[in-house]
Amino acid sequence: MKAVRLHRVGSGVQVDEVPVPRPTSEDVLLRVEAxxxxxxxxxxxxxxxxxxxYPRILGHEVAGTVCETGPSAAGVEVGARVAVNFLITCGQCRYCVSGRTSLCLSREGLGVVRDGGFAEYMVVPARNLIHIPGAVPFRHAALATDAFATSLHAISKRAQVQAGEGCIVVGVGGLGLSAVQLLKIRGAYPIIAVDADAKALELAMSLGATHSIPASAMGDENHPAWAAAGSPIHAFDFVGRPETVQAATHAVDRGGRVVVVGHSPNSWNTADGSTMVREEKTVMGSYAFDKNEIEDVLGFMSRGLIDVDTMIGQVIGLDDVDQALATFGASGRIPGRTLVEPAAGALTEGAFLLAEEPERTMS
Ligand SMILES: [Zn+2]
Ligand SMILES: [Zn+2]
Structure with missing residues (x-):
């Protein structure tokens, strides 16, 4: 089969011909759809x-069709349409037992530590699969697994946003746009989008943001946009640079929370300790998601509460992944979300072929 592999840092990825993996014990073999x-x-x-x-097959936001099950794989059948929870967790450590699986002491990511979904086929433990509701296409389900679930985790589990509470979303690229939509579903108000890119702000407004503020004005409390937006209680920082965390900390109201999702190796420079104490502000991290949050997002999608198509920038084949990653590396952002559809191309010689083509609802 064809697979996009990273052989070493700095050399980009390449399409290799590799054997189709076999599902053993509790694993299943998926045909990757998106x-x-x-x-x-x-x-x-x-x-x-x-x-x-290395080498490693990348790709951790995957939806596909089950085409073979291992001898002890339970709860899935051949032909099932499934989304993949890419985080493999132990189920036994104190974090897994208490339901905070994203903190698992021995977590391993598919498409990170194990082979992922930029390939025609992929092996996944059966317990990491979530059935896709009938009305949700594979393209949407793939984005439920990370782009949306990560934002939902920050909003519901970390910040615990309630209806009527004001929120700032810093950085409205892929994850920020999903956060705007999820905050709208939750009844947050106002929803203030902050970004350096005017087009991204426009998109955020069309997807549910109630106010937009250019990044250059974020630290300027006299900017007219802040007078209209008021003093929100939550901020979600999808950029995660020291200057954005600092600006978000200043922008939230007394008692406010800043949830940082974007990674940066640099120290956060929030505010002087006296202000943090007297104004009871909290700055916290938020990492990935738990499996039930993917299920929640798929539920929102099946009820038509989320506009996914507007967020999809382009759909490409395996051969174009290297170029797409290079473009992202050069610009620092992806214009909308990019989806890879391996099955869109012809299957390569010697690939594992299905005896029977399962029903496909992909548009
Ligand atoms: Zn664990
Ligand atoms: Zn991701």
Whole structure:
């Protein structure tokens, strides 16, 4: 089969011909229908997120069709349409037992530490699969697994946003746009989008933001936009640079929370300790998601509460992944979300072929 692999940091990815993996014990073999390209993939190829070994098949936002089950795989059948929870967790450590699986002491990511979904086929433990509701296309389901679930985790589990509470979303690229939509579903008001890119702000307004503020005005409390937006209680920082965390900390109301999702190796420079104490402000991190949050997002999608198509910038084949990642690396952002559809191309010689083509609802 064809697979997009990273052989070493700094050399980009390449399409290789590799054997189709076999599902053993509790694993299943998926035919990959759609896989999202994520900012984390760019961090992996440029070495900011080093991997324990190479080569590695990237791709961690995956939806597909089950085409073979291992001897002890339970709860899934051949032909099922499924989304993949890319975080493999132990189920036994104190974090897993208490429901905070994204903190698992021995978590391993598919498409990171194990082979992922930028390939025609992929092996996944059965317990990491979530059935896709009938009305949700594969393209949308792929984005539920990370782009939306990560934002939902920050909003519901970390900040615990309630209806009527004001929120700032700093950085309205892929994850920020999903946050805007999820905050709208939750009844947050106002929803203030902050970004340096005027087009991104326009998109955020069309997807549910109630106010937009250019990044240059974020630290300027006299900017007219702040007078209209008031003093929100929550801020979600999808950029995660010291200057954005600092500006978000100043912008939230007394008692406010800043949830940082974007990674940066630099120290956060929030505010002087006296202000943090007297104004009871909290700055916290938020990492990935738990499996039930993917299920919640798929539920929102099946009820038509989320506009995913507007967020999809382009759909490409495996051969174009290297170029797409290079473009992202050069610009620092992906214009809308990029989806990879391996099955769109012809299957390569010797690939595992299905005896029976399962029903496909992909548009
Ligand atoms: Zn990702
Ligand atoms: Zn664990």
């Amino acid at each position: 896989a999202g390209l994520c900012g984390s993939d760019a961090h992996i190829i440029n070495g900011r997120t080093p991997l324990p070994d």
